[in-house]
Amino acid sequence: MPFSFHRKSVRPPLVTLSAVLFAAATSACASDEPAARSPNGITTVQVGVVPIVDVAPLYLGQEKGFYSKRGLKLDMVTAQGGAAVIPGVVSGQLEFGFSNVTSLMLAQSNGMAVEGVSSGSASTGEQGADYSAITVKGNSPIKTARNLEGKKVAVNTLKNIGDTSIRESVRKASGDPDKVRFVELPFDQMPAALDDGQIDAAWVSEPALAVVRAQGGRIIASNYVDVAEDLTVALYFTSASHAKENSEVVDKFREATAESHAYANTHPDEVRQVLTTYTEIPRATIERMTLPKWPNGVNRASVETLAELGQRDGLFSTAPDLDQLLP
Known part of the structure; x- marks a missing residue:
């Protein structure tokens, strides 16, 4: 029987959005409206995530108040994969998203204006002991x-x-x-x-x-x-229009995510515990899992290698612009 690791929520997953969203994502009609601010001064931002271990620091950081102390509240919207998150961000339905760097380079080469905000997850760098x-x-x-x-x-x-x-x-x-x-x-x-x-x-x-x-x-x-020994696997990203119109919110999200990553790296037991709050992974499996690294910086050389490999394999219609993509 296949195991399940979907988010414990009644909210429809982003992956159910139709191909219409993909068309909207590349149109000139994408929404540039700023995130909603509540009367208490807290800005709620929607973040497209995948219900996997990589995004655990976001949930942990929200629990620890790293986002709220910067005036942010995260509303997590789940998808099956990072590629499904990208159209929602570019179309303005989501303020931020999580995706692997190859998916982001593919989106960029197809004309989607995406910008990295912070590192997402990275390989452990250990052969036979990676996640x-x-x-x-x-x-x-x-x-x-x-x-x-x-x-x-x-x-x-x-x-x-x-x-x-x-x-x-x-x-x-x-x-x-x-x-x-x-x-x-x-x-x-x-x-x-x-x-x-x-x-x-x-x-x-x-x-x-x-x-x-x-x-x-x-x-x-x-x-x-x-x-690469220290491969940057994924990024948190936003649209170019959102980054331009909401630079203060983007900066706050970046700062809070950096603090969340630093905390997650030094508190693996709490990472495993928070996984039980947004996935249905059995506790015994959680205890056996190898955790990724959560760096605050991006290993540009490793992303350049992925870009070169992608071009060799014919993934990209045009070469990705890493100066724009990488935070």
């Missing part, structure tokens, strides 16, 4: 990324950070990445699909990684680490 990995079944004959040639490998989104980084793992293992057969599958369905033999390998991030390991699966490569 993201390429995994196989325990008795699989696959031993290294080179053995993925001709095999069916699951990623949560095709032509994104997953297959781009896996292709680099295959290259580093002296294999041919063009021979890998990528298939799209939600993270929460990958452990069961791997165990049943529907796929040969799966790229999983926590908490799916902990589930795979608990059922006897093995890590054959840490694809984020193969891209």
Whole structure:
């Protein structure tokens, strides 16, 4: 049975928005209205997030008052992936969003004006001990990324950070990445699909990684680490119009997020506890999970490497403008 890690809320997830939103996101009619300010001086901002461990510092920072002391209240809106968050931010339905950097570069290359506000999450930098990995079944004959040639490998989104980084793992293992057969599958369905033999390998991030390991699966490569030892995986971002019209709110969000990251890095037990408030991950799984790093700075060199790999793989219609994208 697939495990579930959806937000505990009755609010409709952002991922249900139709393709109309994508068209609106690229139109000249995007909303530039400032975030709503309540009578008590608190500004409520909507933040598009994915219900995964990466965004735990936001929930923890809200609990600790890091945002409220700067006059902000976060209203979390959930989506299945960062790519689904981007149109909501660009169209003005959301003030901020969380997304991996490859999705943001893809959006930018397709004409969406997005700007990074702060770092989101980063790899641990440890091969075999990262929060993201390429995994196989325990008795699989696959031993290294080179053995993925001709095999069916699951990623949560095709032509994104997953297959781009896996292709680099295959290259580093002296294999041919063009021979890998990528298939799209939600993270929460990958452990069961791997165990049943529907796929040969799966790229999983926590908490799916902990589930795979608990059922006897093995890590054959840490694809984020193969891209860069200190890979900036994701960013919090906003639209160019919102950044221009609401610079004070953007600055406050950046400052509060930096404080939240610093606190999360030094209080892992509280990170694990806050996960129980916005996901349905079993407590036993939470305790086994490898946590990402939450830096306050962006490793530009690692993002440049991702951009180069994306261009090599034909992801971008035009080269991303990292000067505009990176905070």
